[in-house]
Amino acid sequence: RAQEKSLKIGAYGGYFKDSFDKHIFPEFTKATGISVESIAQPTGEAWLVQLEQAARAGQAPADVSMISQVSMLRGSAAGIWAKLDPAKMPNIENVMPSFINKYDDGSVCGVGAVTWYITLVSNSDVIAQAPSSWEELWKPDRAGQLGLLALVTNSFLLDVTAKTYFGGQEILDTEEGIMKVMDKLAELKDNVQLWYRDEAQFEQALKSGEIPMGQYYHDVAGLAAADGYPVRSTFPKEGGINDSGSWAVSKASEKLDLAHVFIDFMSQPEIQTLLSRKVGTSPTVARAKTSLTDAEFASVSSEIEPIIPRYDMYQQRADWLSQKWTELIVS
Amino acid sequence: MSGLVFESIVKKFGEFTAVHETSLTIPQGKFVCLLGPSGCGKTTLLRMIAGLEAATAGRILLDGDDVTRIPTHKRDFGMVFQNLALFPHLTVGENIVYPLRIRGVSKADCLAAVKRLLDLVQLPDMAGRPVSKLSGGQKQRVAIARALALEPKLFLLDEPLSALDAKLRESMQIELKQLQQKLGITTIVVTHDQREAMTMADLVVVMSQGKVHQVAPPVEIYRKPKDAFVADFIGSTNLISGRISGSGKLAVAGGTLLADDLPATGDVTVSVRPENIRVTAGSGDNTPGCLAGEVSYIRDLGASIEMYLSVAGQQITAITTPSDRPDIAAGDAVSVHFPKDACVVLGDA
């Protein structure tokens, strides 16, 4: 029966899922004969809670899910991911090693699915000169003009501050160092008009010029600009923030074999190219292996060396960080 | 034994005794009024008959059968509630055949019954009306028709007329009485209006504070009240204390009175109705049955004239009609006549 050859795949609900449903999953089904039941999953963290709760009860709301890095680590700590067998997925050779997630014992539990950039965005009607550095966020004349992400685990502003003012992310190794970074970060608080959680909350304000500057997703900003809104995304000289999502399989899933087939399929350079073109994400394979043109590549990525968040820190100090962060922005 | 019998019935609500031990027999086919002041337990008694309230002790027999434990819906008694309790979501006709319909009587038979019952209560052609569109008197009749739909063994009415205005009420009393005579069903009506009881009943049961004081036909209740409570409650009366002297005479303050059925000796209370007292101008002869008094004041109510008299320090009220009014005014000395057959010697309440 067809049911046996079907897979439940979670992708972020909304635009993301729509694009996958339209452009990617049909290709997969065509190529493998495995049908896909796509599942609108909420934000990574919330989805993780649900996966975890379900796994405790031996259930898998989705077989394969796209999970952000912080959540990947959390999930591995709790051991909710199934171990993957690289031998069954020859194509993951293509994926850059930094996008392969492993358990402490070295076994693979996640494979890079897509990556994206968070950059400095601005409204070109309000701000004539495109900003070129994250330092722009600290400028006194930006008072009340910024929109920043509200969670420590998705804004990655600690990494940005460390890179911009403390010569690199090493300072984040110790709690004292992190506190210094936070003190620096506290200086820009007066500039922030909006700490947002849902992208659209900021997007609307950015488009209208209500809040003319902030951090935002490079790909979505590009779509808005293409629609004719006065929105621009700039890779600052310190680098854009590069975050990624990995495919991971719930331990409770009974379709590990099919999941291998799927992940293998998604790791092909051609599919990564397709993703960049249709979904707007940046590939997890080296650019050279893709057939992206310069213009296409520029629209999803940049040659400037990115800021890769200190995921280890976000995992190991999770509660302490969230407490300090909350105190930082709330007080 | 045909009729309704109460055997030592008691009803308590928690600590409070609403009906004290009561035994009572109501013969088949009679029209009975339960009469008494508010809160005396009339409704409670009626509800026990209907099975809406469980008796705390005692038995209720109907035609010799014990019905005490039979649930209300199996008793087949017709009952009209004080507020009529017409079903607001049903039409007049639907209300009337409700008891038939829930027994699965056929549509045709129901229609026939509606017609018959509406004719009986003189409301033909009203079957389709919603009950909210009826006048008070019409509602009344629908409630009665509904209670009669089953040809009940017993017909119970709880202050059925209290919500009506005086004129309508009077005509409904007469109609109700005629209906009962026509159908011959034992009927028990609760009321606190003594006039209503006097008009309708074959038998009046006077209650107060959970106790039955007297059971008798209306005129007897009025003319021969058993105790001071009944005398005072039914109509108004003058209560005069007296003492029976050795010679079989009744001595009261200010003179002596004449009365029938005097006990041998002791202190007694005598009830004399105001309308039976005759007042004449001038201080009288002070023979037995006549006392000297003084007029306190006179109230002219149109249809009748009330004279408030002071007789040997006691307040006495007499009533007369305008045509018989003696020529007296406040302050005048008068003779107050107490006819022998008007003086009723009371038992203990």
Added chain:
Amino acid sequence: MSGLVFESIVKKFGEFTAVHETSLTIPQGKFVCLLGPSGCGKTTLLRMIAGLEAATAGRILLDGDDVTRIPTHKRDFGMVFQNLALFPHLTVGENIVYPLRIRGVSKADCLAAVKRLLDLVQLPDMAGRPVSKLSGGQKQRVAIARALALEPKLFLLDEPLSALDAKLRESMQIELKQLQQKLGITTIVVTHDQREAMTMADLVVVMSQGKVHQVAPPVEIYRKPKDAFVADFIGSTNLISGRISGSGKLAVAGGTLLADDLPATGDVTVSVRPENIRVTAGSGDNTPGCLAGEVSYIRDLGASIEMYLSVAGQQITAITTPSDRPDIAAGDAVSVHFPKDACVVLGDA
């Protein structure tokens, strides 16, 4: 001009005219009862006096000043509502001094006023009670005390006694009347109970369907009703149609009657109270003022006896006391006597 004057007052609710053009003078210091069947506009009239309802046309004058446009809270009239409307969140004392407190009267003066008013209504030491803990009659008196706290120019009461039971009601009527006499305030009481009006009022205003029928002292209302409505509404009566013949005689079916104040000619209606009709056994002499009749039936109500007679095809009711009861039974031929001064010739309603 001292007193309350209505000048061509009209009140409409939308299309519906609740009070038709009415002019009326109520002299200072009188006790007035507004009497009439339900829905006749009594409450509306009273509310217009209080300013709770705006008159559609006309003026209301108090002691010569036009008060028609003065808002209620500036009129200084005391009013007692049918449901009493005591403030549930205040104690007895606080209720009573409410009108003083909102005028900033000092605490000490308020205390004194509470004491004085509670003494007046015979409820001393009740000041601290919550109003929910009062009996019906006590609530009544608190409402009256509150309305009197300001020494109002006018004292208005809307069916103040309708919620009370018969005995309590009677005693409250007397108290109310005595209070009014003591204070001498012009008092207007709405009621639909004619007995109440007869007992209390100096002046009765009889209304029906938004119109005033008669304004007169109670006994005059009863003895000399102006029209058939008043005659029938106040007490019960026999209405007999007649025609005045050329010779100044009043011809009715079955004979002639005698009456005062006969108009020259035409058709008239005569009202004769049942208690004024005398019945004797045997067919009579058929002189003027006496008609031959037949007994339909007799009802013994204890205090009185009702005789239903058929006189020349018309139903006539006569009432007598037990002591005057003629020796007749249903079916007997009787003479029915209509005394001359009992026959009242009515105007058009």
Added chain:
Amino acid sequence: MKIKPRTFSDYASIGFPAGMLMVFFVIPFGIMIAVSFFQRVQGAFYEPAFVFDNYARFLTSFFGGILGFSIGLAALVAVVSVLLAFPFTYILTRMARRTQVVWLVFLLSVLSLSEVLIGFGWSTLLSRTAGISNLLVAVGILDKPMSLSPSFGAVMTGMVYQTFPYTVLVLFPALSRLDPSLVEVARTLGSGPVRSFLNVVVPALRNSIVSTLIMVFVFALGCYLLPQLLGKPSHWTLSVLITDQAIYQSNMPFAAAMAVFLVLVSLSLVAISLLYGKKENAA
């Protein structure tokens, strides 16, 4: 006419709802209480245990401040809502039936406006580029348009907007059953309309007002979306942080502990005000 339940079928009728509520309400809530004592595993989830760490973590001045703010905000929302809704409902109940129906349908329909959209609507109305301040500029009250959101005022506006229809609907029965003659009698005794409203209507309905305040307060305390959409982080309530901890930090034990605490606090506030109300009544 109430009787004691006797037969099996008498009990059956309550058995079903009681069972449903036990299984689907008491057990889930019991699980949450249990979870609040579980051991948090840093960087992962939690393990069954019996520890008070989660409560201990909560008892800091930081969370104390947030709890204080949440209670203050909820209380203020309740007070403002009732202040607006009480006179409004009073006027409403005195209007013609037809008008009442129109208003009621309108208010009930506003209830079907989702919270996100309320947040969006108000953030637009309070924005610099498209908001009310532009109108104020047009009529000359302001020099230039200003941004009014996010701000405390915006949070208040949004929450009052959300609670207002509920408040009206809760007050409606009490006010429409209020005997109109109380006000009329006050007027015959010399109180003007405003005064009689203040010293008759309000005190006569004090109990309804207190229970409405409690209801709105509890409702506002549970609100987690509007403070995020219309407020700065300093305006976030405990409910926001509970959501954060549960969802974004995967810290269910701590979230549960905060929630249990919140429920306890609101229940005790409710109990206190009820007791207070009782006492006033008895006096």
Added chain:
Amino acid sequence: MINTFILRLFLGTIALFMAAPLAVVAGVSFNERKSLSFPPEGFSLDWYAQIFTEDSWRSALFNSVGVAVGASSLAVVVAFPLAWFLWRFHAPWARIVQVLGLAPFILPPVITALGFLSFWTTAGAYGQAWTVVISHGIFFVTLPLVTLTLGFEAVDDSLVEAAATMGADDRTILRTIILPLILPYIISGMAFAFVLSLNEYIVAYMAVGFTVETLPIKIFNSLRYGYTPTMASVTVLFVAIAVVVFGLIARFGDLPRLLGAWRHDDDS
């Protein structure tokens, strides 16, 4: 007389206050471009069409309505016997069940949501569509419980007794007297539960967020990738449905009475 000007001003301000966000939402729903600009740019009804043409919105709409119908029916089914029992029988302990029925509404919604999440995963039914129906049904049981309690209190005891004297047993009374009389209260309790369930987000999200996308979840998900005017048009549609539903209730029932006013006219 009350100063009518101040009165009108007050009522007008309230009306404006209540209508303003509605106006924004409605305005936005007519935007020509896929943006939530206000004032709207251009005019288009596409976003309304999209509710029905686009699969995901349409299914979200149907899911929501389906869940709301199921949940509000369940809430009534649970509340009815409880309210009936409380009204019919004298049993003090039943108050506990009543408090349980009133409690779900008092808890912060997040907690209810997490409780259900744990519960359904433990029970092994996590993610099944019907779990959200039960969750909502229990969450909103308070509303019909309150209206039904009101409704039963409004049933005149003597109607029941009258029916009993005519031979109706408990069951017959329930069917022929109580149900017809209480129907308006059932409807209004159900309508309240329906409307609230339609808009409930977090419980639905936690219980079945990933399998059954209800409208609020759909709106939230689309919040992540840009507001679309469709969410405004859906909301406008919702409000319109509510107007129709409550308008019908008002037309065929006595809305003020259902909401707790005494009936002044038509005394029986």
